Amino acid sequence: MTTPVLEIRNLHARIEEREILKGVNLVIPPGEVHAIMGRNGSGKSTLSYVLAGREDYEVTEGEILLNGENILEMEPDERAAAGLFLAFQYPIEIPGVSTMTFLKAAMNAQRKARGESELSTPDFMRAVKEAGAQLKVDSDMLKRPLNVGFSGGEKKRAEIMQMALLKPSLAVLDETDSGLDIDALQVVSKGVNALRDGKRSMLVITHYQRLLNHIVPDVVHVFADGRIVESGDKDLALKLEAEGYANYGGEAA
Amino acid sequence: MADYDIPTLKEEIDRETVDQVLALDVDKYKYGFETLIESDVAPPGLNEDIVRLISAKKDEPEWMLEWRLEAFRRWQTMDEPTWAKVHYPKIDFQAISYYAAPKAFKGPKSLDEVDPELLKTYAKLGIPLKEQAILAGVEGAGEPTGTPFSGNVAVDAVFDSVSVVTTFRAELAKQGIIFCSISEAIREHPELVKQYLGSVVPVTDNYYATLNSAVFTDGSFVFIPKGVRCPMELSTYFRINEKNTGQFERTLIIAEDDTYVSYLEGCTAPTRDENQLHAAVVELVALDNAEIKYSTVQNWYPGDKDGKGGIYNFVTKRGDCRGTNSKISWTQVETGSAITWKYPSCILRGDGSRGEFYSIAISNGYQQVDSGTKMIHLGKNTSSRIISKGIAAGLSDNTYRGQVSAHARAKNARNFTQCDSLLIGDKCGAHTVPYIESRNGTAVFEHEATTSKISDDQLFYCQARGLNEEEAVALIVNGFVRDVLQHLPMEFMVETQKLISISLEGSVG
Numbered sequence: 001m002t003t004p005v006l007e008i009r010n011l012h013a014r015i016e017e018r019e020i021l022k023g024v025n026l027v028i029p030p031g032e033v034h035a036i037m038g039r040n041g042s043g044k045s046t047l048s049y050v051l052a053g054r055e056d057y058e059v060t061e062g063e064i065l066l067n068g069e070n071i072l073e074m075e076p077d078e079r080a081a082a083g084l085f086l087a088f089q090y091p092i093e094i095p096g097v098s099t100m101t102f103l104k105a106a107m108n109a110q111r112k113a114r115g116e117s118e119l120s121t122p123d124f125m126r127a128v129k130e131a132g133a134q135l136k137v138d139s140d141m142l143k144r145p146l147n148v149g150f151s152g153g154e155k156k157r158a159e160i161m162q163m164a165l166l167k168p169s170l171a172v173l174d175e176t177d178s179g180l181d182i183d184a185l186q187v188v189s190k191g192v193n194a195l196r197d198g199k200r201s202m203l204v205i206t207h208y209q210r211l212l213n214h215i216v217p218d219v220v221h222v223f224a225d226g227r228i229v230e231s232g233d234k235d236l237a238l239k240l241e242a243e244g245y246a247n248y249g250g251e252a253a
Numbered sequence: 254m255a256d257y258d259i260p261t262l263k264e265e266i267d268r269e270t271v272d273q274v275l276a277l278d279v280d281k282y283k284y285g286f287e288t289l290i291e292s293d294v295a296p297p298g299l300n301e302d303i304v305r306l307i308s309a310k311k312d313e314p315e316w317m318l319e320w321r322l323e324a325f326r327r328w329q330t331m332d333e334p335t336w337a338k339v340h341y342p343k344i345d346f347q348a349i350s351y352y353a354a355p356k357a358f359k360g361p362k363s364l365d366e367v368d369p370e371l372l373k374t375y376a377k378l379g380i381p382l383k384e385q386a387i388l389a390g391v392e393g394a395g396e397p398t399g400t401p402f403s404g405n406v407a408v409d410a411v412f413d414s415v416s417v418v419t420t421f422r423a424e425l426a427k428q429g430i431i432f433c434s435i436s437e438a439i440r441e442h443p444e445l446v447k448q449y450l451g452s453v454v455p456v457t458d459n460y461y462a463t464l465n466s467a468v469f470t471d472g473s474f475v476f477i478p479k480g481v482r483c484p485m486e487l488s489t490y491f492r493i494n495e496k497n498t499g500q501f502e503r504t505l506i507i508a509e510d511d512t513y514v515s516y517l518e519g520c521t522a523p524t525r526d527e528n529q530l531h532a533a534v535v536e537l538v539a540l541d542n543a544e545i546k547y548s549t550v551q552n553w554y555p556g557d558k559d560g561k562g563g564i565y566n567f568v569t570k571r572g573d574c575r576g577t578n579s580k581i582s583w584t585q586v587e588t589g590s591a592i593t594w595k596y597p598s599c600i601l602r603g604d605g606s607r608g609e610f611y612s613i614a615i616s617n618g619y620q621q622v623d624s625g626t627k628m629i630h631l632g633k634n635t636s637s638r639i640i641s642k643g644i645a646a647g648l649s650d651n652t653y654r655g656q657v658s659a660h661a662r663a664k665n666a667r668n669f670t671q672c673d674s675l676l677i678g679d680k681c682g683a684h685t686v687p688y689i690e691s692r693n694g695t696a697v698f699e700h701e702a703t704t705s706k707i708s709d710d711q712l713f714y715c716q717a718r719g720l721n722e723e724e725a726v727a728l729i730v731n732g733f734v735r736d737v738l739q740h741l742p743m744e745f746m747v748e749t750q751k752l753i754s755i756s757l758e759g760s761v762g
Contacts (some may be wrong), residue, residue, distance in 0.1 A: 033403070041385055052713075052717050053716075053717075054713055055709075056709075067560070075721070075722075076713060076716035076717050077714065077716045077717075077718075077719050077720055077721045079717075080717055080718060080719040081719050085717075086717050088714065088717075091714070092708075092710050092711050092714035093711075094711060094714070094715070094728070094729060094732055095733065096731070096733055096734070096735035097728055097729070097730055097731070097732035097735075098730025101728075102718075104730070105720060105724070105728055106715075106718035106719050107719075107722045108719075109718070109719040109721070110719035113721075114721065128669060145732065162718065166718070166719070189361075224605075250353070
């Protein structure tokens with residue numbers, strides 16, 4: 001059997017004294033796109049931060065295996081170099097650092113961590129040009145400081161562009177549809193779909209079903225009270241859209 | 254299809270430099286080595302005899318000795334200033350030696366006569382003193398050495414109290430430019446020195462400037478004659494080597510009508526446990542339509558991680574925009590020294606003159622920085638611009654102190670000031686102390702200030718993209734200082750980005 005790209009076993013995590021993840025189990029084989037849906041406050045975003053290694057969260061139990069390797073002891077940058085990518089719900093502004101400079105810094109940092117040589121400028125430019133065309137990121141945007149004054153759509157396009165350039169084996173998309181109008185949603189989804197290559201796996205975290213019309217998942221999981229409570233195919237998302245999260249305990253959002 | 258430029262050279266350098274530097278060993282202060290060379294050192298202590306000794310060592314004319322003695326007498330009546338936000342044990346001025354020179358040194362020579370030990374020192378510092386080779390077109394001689402002092406740059410190399418060599422003099426002389434040590438200028442161009450020395454920073458200006466006037470040893474002298482655009486960057490590289498000595502350099506730059514000169518200054522010192530004093534005076538004079546651009550990368554030894562040792566840097570730098578439409582621009586990058594007390598200023602005397610001050614001051618460990626500028630608007634339609642970026646990490650204190658004033662006659666004076674501070678960690682301090690005074694209803698002064706911290710969100714975001722914590726800090730800080738970096742000569746920009754990374758090593762985590 002092939003090694004899953006992501007395997008989460010009985011994951012418990014808390015922030016300060018509050019337990020937020022209460023035994024998450026999830027297996028994503030290579031090439032599959034899984035969606036996690038749940039109401040606000042169910043712990044979805046916490047899951048994405050814990051995967052990426054944010055310090056504020058303490059893992060109290062369980063394991064996270066990325067391509068068979070336990071990543072819990074790794075720093076966030078080591079996880080990134082190992083092939084994990086998190087597209088942020090709210091991308092962070094880096095004043096004074098042009099998007100272009102940031103992209104090159106990130107790509108070369110990961111290459112260095114993997115013992116690869118630095119990208120040559122022509123290779124870098126070629127890659128940027130290709131990824132940029134797909135996501136409608138023009139040279140003007142690349143010169144602006146990363147995320148500073150970007151519209152919602154620009155921020156998300158810049159995120160997906162980074163994903164395209166960094167070529168992770170697992171992409172975690174945290175509420176990528178938030179703040180997007182329908183046109184921007186299409187551009188972003190197209191960009192994401194172009195990165196589905198049969199090997200790369202994705203975990204799409206969302207509150208609404210509409211994103212899943214564009215990025216069609218292989219499996220849909222329902223997240224409630226810190227764990228996955230039901231899994232199914234893409235029709236499960238439609239059912240949730242129609243019925244809401246009321247059947248999964250707690251109050252309606 | 255969008256149109257793509259290749260990334261600007263700056264961005265390229267950005268990355269490459271940061272990467273290269275991050276690849277360096279954690280050898281934090283890489284200029285800390287000592288040159289073992291026999292030196293001629295004056296006994297510690299300060300009295301009239303020492304002042305006479307210095308003057309005699311330099312074969313100075315009588316008038317210069319008198320000038321020094323007058324300064325010394327004046328200094329004895331003065332008190333050390335205490336208004337800066339810096340704390341240090343009282344300096345024992347009698348414990349310092351005021352003159353040190355490599356033995357057998359008889360004034361600057363041609364390159365092939367310079368002690369090979371000294372040439373080695375400068376090679377190690379990355380300062381090429383191989384003018385002949387460059388002039389002769391020897392391949393590789395002008396190649397960048399990864400420091401600002403490479404390629405086609407004329408260098409005056411000052412080692413402890415003396416200038417050991419000045420390169421490209423003959424080349425420059427062809428255009429009437431004088432570039433030599435101040436000691437030589439006193440002997441060979443007394444009329445110019447008499448006219449301008451002390452005319453911008455008077456002998457009695459302040460405690461350290463007066464001390465400097467009494468005991469200054471060497472420094473650079475630049476004279477750009479009317480109508481000449483200096484064809485290359487001029488630079489001075491200061492090196493303190495000897496123990497228990499102070500370095501008191503004096504630099505004088507005169508730009509006559511319709512001239513331009515860009516001048517760079519760099520400095521380093523060996524790692525030592527005791528504190529060493531550096532008290533320099535720099536005077537700039539810009540006549541009608543002249544422009545002087547003065548850039549400094551100050552990297553004196555900052556002391557160790559426990560705050561032991563390091564240079565006390567008490568410096569008076571001032572430019573006089575004496576002519577109409579003259580311009581003086583100071584750009585400084587302050588990363589070294591245990592204590593920095595430094596306010597490069599502009600006197601905007603000529604109508605339509607312009608002063609600029611761009612500063613990056615980084616403090617880490619136990620460093621204390623109190624730095625800023627003064628823009629004194631005297632003439633009509635004068636303008637000034639101040640952009641200061643202070644970065645404090647570790648247990649350091651970083652203060653911007655600036656004065657902007659408009660005289661009653663300074664109609665339509667304009668100033669824009671922007672002071673930004675960035676804090677790394679929660680044990681350092683950043684302070685902004687602006688003094689603004691206008692005696693003139695037509696003056697418009699603007700002041701903006703911000704203080705920010707590198708947020709955990711920013712660090713996490715960069716890390717999630719693969720940068721480790723130190724790379725992330727270096728990138729964020731480089732972004733923070735970007736608008737000042739752009740005013741540095743290209744070679745200095747590279748050096749600065751390296752320094753930023755090195756200075757902030759160990760500031761996180």
